[in-house]
Amino acid sequence: MTPVIEIIVVGNEILSGRTQDLNAAYMIDRMGLHGFTVRYESVIGDTVSDISEAFRIASGRSNVVLVTGGLGPTSDDVTVQALADAFDRELVLDENVLSHIESLFKRRKWFMSESNKKQAFVPAGAVPLTNSMGTAPGVLLKYDECSIFLMPGVPLEMQKMFDRVIFPRIQEEFEPEHVETASIKVSGLGESAIYDRIGHLPGAKKYFSYYPGTDGIEIKIRTDADAPMAAPQLSAEIIDILGDTVYSSKGESLETVVGNMLIAYGKTIGVAESCTGGYISHLLTNVPGSSAYLLAGVVVYSNESKHTVLGVDNSHIGQYGAVSAKVAGAMADGIRRITGASIGLSTTGIAGPGGGSVEKPVGLMYTGLSTVTETMTKKLQFVEDRLINKKRMSQAVLNILRLHLKKRFELS
Amino acid sequence: MTPVIEIIVVGNEILSGRTQDLNAAYMIDRMGLHGFTVRYESVIGDTVSDISEAFRIASGRSNVVLVTGGLGPTSDDVTVQALADAFDRELVLDENVLSHIESLFKRRKWFMSESNKKQAFVPAGAVPLTNSMGTAPGVLLKYDECSIFLMPGVPLEMQKMFDRVIFPRIQEEFEPEHVETASIKVSGLGESAIYDRIGHLPGAKKYFSYYPGTDGIEIKIRTDADAPMAAPQLSAEIIDILGDTVYSSKGESLETVVGNMLIAYGKTIGVAESCTGGYISHLLTNVPGSSAYLLAGVVVYSNESKHTVLGVDNSHIGQYGAVSAKVAGAMADGIRRITGASIGLSTTGIAGPGGGSVEKPVGLMYTGLSTVTETMTKKLQFVEDRLINKKRMSQAVLNILRLHLKKRFELS
Numbered sequence: 001m002t003p004v005i006e007i008i009v010v011g012n013e014i015l016s017g018r019t020q021d022l023n024a025a026y027m028i029d030r031m032g033l034h035g036f037t038v039r040y041e042s043v044i045g046d047t048v049s050d051i052s053e054a055f056r057i058a059s060g061r062s063n064v065v066l067v068t069g070g071l072g073p074t075s076d077d078v079t080v081q082a083l084a085d086a087f088d089r090e091l092v093l094d095e096n097v098l099s100h101i102e103s104l105f106k107r108r109k110w111f112m113s114e115s116n117k118k119q120a121f122v123p124a125g126a127v128p129l130t131n132s133m134g135t136a137p138g139v140l141l142k143y144d145e146c147s148i149f150l151m152p153g154v155p156l157e158m159q160k161m162f163d164r165v166i167f168p169r170i171q172e173e174f175e176p177e178h179v180e181t182a183s184i185k186v187s188g189l190g191e192s193a194i195y196d197r198i199g200h201l202p203g204a205k206k207y208f209s210y211y212p213g214t215d216g217i218e219i220k221i222r223t224d225a226d227a228p229m230a231a232p233q234l235s236a237e238i239i240d241i242l243g244d245t246v247y248s249s250k251g252e253s254l255e256t257v258v259g260n261m262l263i264a265y266g267k268t269i270g271v272a273e274s275c276t277g278g279y280i281s282h283l284l285t286n287v288p289g290s291s292a293y294l295l296a297g298v299v300v301y302s303n304e305s306k307h308t309v310l311g312v313d314n315s316h317i318g319q320y321g322a323v324s325a326k327v328a329g330a331m332a333d334g335i336r337r338i339t340g341a342s343i344g345l346s347t348t349g350i351a352g353p354g355g356g357s358v359e360k361p362v363g364l365m366y367t368g369l370s371t372v373t374e375t376m377t378k379k380l381q382f383v384e385d386r387l388i389n390k391k392r393m394s395q396a397v398l399n400i401l402r403l404h405l406k407k408r409f410e411l412s
Numbered sequence: 413m414t415p416v417i418e419i420i421v422v423g424n425e426i427l428s429g430r431t432q433d434l435n436a437a438y439m440i441d442r443m444g445l446h447g448f449t450v451r452y453e454s455v456i457g458d459t460v461s462d463i464s465e466a467f468r469i470a471s472g473r474s475n476v477v478l479v480t481g482g483l484g485p486t487s488d489d490v491t492v493q494a495l496a497d498a499f500d501r502e503l504v505l506d507e508n509v510l511s512h513i514e515s516l517f518k519r520r521k522w523f524m525s526e527s528n529k530k531q532a533f534v535p536a537g538a539v540p541l542t543n544s545m546g547t548a549p550g551v552l553l554k555y556d557e558c559s560i561f562l563m564p565g566v567p568l569e570m571q572k573m574f575d576r577v578i579f580p581r582i583q584e585e586f587e588p589e590h591v592e593t594a595s596i597k598v599s600g601l602g603e604s605a606i607y608d609r610i611g612h613l614p615g616a617k618k619y620f621s622y623y624p625g626t627d628g629i630e631i632k633i634r635t636d637a638d639a640p641m642a643a644p645q646l647s648a649e650i651i652d653i654l655g656d657t658v659y660s661s662k663g664e665s666l667e668t669v670v671g672n673m674l675i676a677y678g679k680t681i682g683v684a685e686s687c688t689g690g691y692i693s694h695l696l697t698n699v700p701g702s703s704a705y706l707l708a709g710v711v712v713y714s715n716e717s718k719h720t721v722l723g724v725d726n727s728h729i730g731q732y733g734a735v736s737a738k739v740a741g742a743m744a745d746g747i748r749r750i751t752g753a754s755i756g757l758s759t760t761g762i763a764g765p766g767g768g769s770v771e772k773p774v775g776l777m778y779t780g781l782s783t784v785t786e787t788m789t790k791k792l793q794f795v796e797d798r799l800i801n802k803k804r805m806s807q808a809v810l811n812i813l814r815l816h817l818k819k820r821f822e823l824s
Contacts, residue, residue, distance in 0.1 A: 028428060293714070295716070
């Protein structure tokens, strides 16, 4: 049987956002690799009645409930009490657990306080689970069709207990799903445009997920045994339909793909940025080894620097404005010339929030691409706030570079 | 009445751990500042029946249910359907929403697909909420004592809607707890060093939280009626103890603080980046109006460009290596000279993962600061991966610039 799995994270510090929970992500990741999927996750504060209620809800809908946190010795650690309350059990002293805790304190030469004894109590009928790293034992309580596992909240203790004791039990008792996965990254098409083109594919509704980011959209496919087509076949169909807009089926970033193309074709670039403010250079230099093809970048924010650094004709700036195709082209030519790169790239635009007008609204960008044989420019319009605009503009420019390289150098 | 508040995050990408949810933390933070505490949080996948069930559970225990995600146009966006199912409502077309979506597409000159029309349907009796940033409207449904708010999952759209439409309604209808808050941002001190210095203050354990980020550590204080000292007094004590390392008590970013100082003191800068790859320019240009002080930035990744663009002496690169105090100083001088700025800043180092050696390990950085009267350099060592190193290095340089400006221009 494939289990319904639920995670409950206990702790005021998590619920208040003071501490980021890492335990849920750890378990989701480990189980996902083996075909076990989590269906519900919740975060509850250190209140006995709230936790009890969460346990009762969970036991009615899940086969495996993985609980972290609230097993410590202090007064705000109430998870065991809440488990006992939820299913009307007494708390009973477990002699084995007590002697484990006592020996741990003796070994560490620490003074054992009364509050530590509390950790040796478990609900009647529950099984304590070894904690090789600390005093708080884990707990397993079976209720109806549901196994509830309590784990400590300290990540290292929790991970050891999960890996060594709990996940092996889950794998022994339950069957994983048969899953296959694929990823396709797309630039230059919106989520709804993608959906309109691939939404008719068999299993699209059930097995496709869309993850929009500043580097385009990632389409994730995860098929199970019931799927009409497996993930790799669906992936091939999607790539066929979406064509040039697909830039990776291996999860790579756009800057990695572009970098690999530049290396493969033996090309170098120089980048002159106005509205993107250095973000294109930042993306390119996120890739180790990018010094092989990025000769230099410049951030020319002022009109004066466009002239002094890149040699853009002041009269062009006067006549057409700094945000114009003419200036974008001259900037791309300029950076190519001063760096000696094979390709010059440029951006000039209005990131916002100020600086817009009716003719040149916020989000307007011109980008230039200069090679020894030609200078191309393109006008694009974005609509977000300053920071998002910078990121989307930068990604759009990298995508233009990618399509240029593809057209020029790939055999068709 | 003080409300019981619950958050439900919808999305397979969150539940599977593929995307980190930022929306819950955002709302918890914003509401916490005003005395509203979240009691339950859960994450549910894109399955109609699971989401419906979560809505029913929530409506029985909470007064305010804040739901994010699943309002998009694709087939895995099912939150509105789930809301209709949970309370047996029909979905009805809202003409106002439809015309908002149509006008948005017209303005962007995009083709509007059938799937976008889906976003104009709301459950009968529910109120659509304006989304100024995108096509998906929010939804408010009242059921018994409970107000359920649906918001888009895209953080920017969600934040705008929460701040402008939803949180004002909550504040109007409900009473907050009595809380006072303060924020202190610190650069150049680690979390444990900060704790060692301020951990003895009254209420520190209960009322202080620490949020480490690439721009240093933010200390947040949130005191209630029982606190021995209120947040503003504690904040003043902390600022007194931590001195120069505090760069903001208003939540501003480091680049905003530095930008304001440059404007106040009438100074301009030029930035020459090697290992930080454009990230310093990116941070500076994230601040609207930064063209007033950032004259130009250059990204000189190769040794050759350090020479050709900035005039760094090739013999210095040969003798000391590109990653050296000598070259950092020459780069800072060079960028100051070619831009005509009052201050030149530079970075040269090894971001990783490759390029390290025993003498010059990964994470080593030299930074230079050049003015008309002096050239200073500083050696710093970082220990993270490439991307984190770039960000931490960039922040360290901005902090050095801040301390320089403070020392030079602030009356003591």
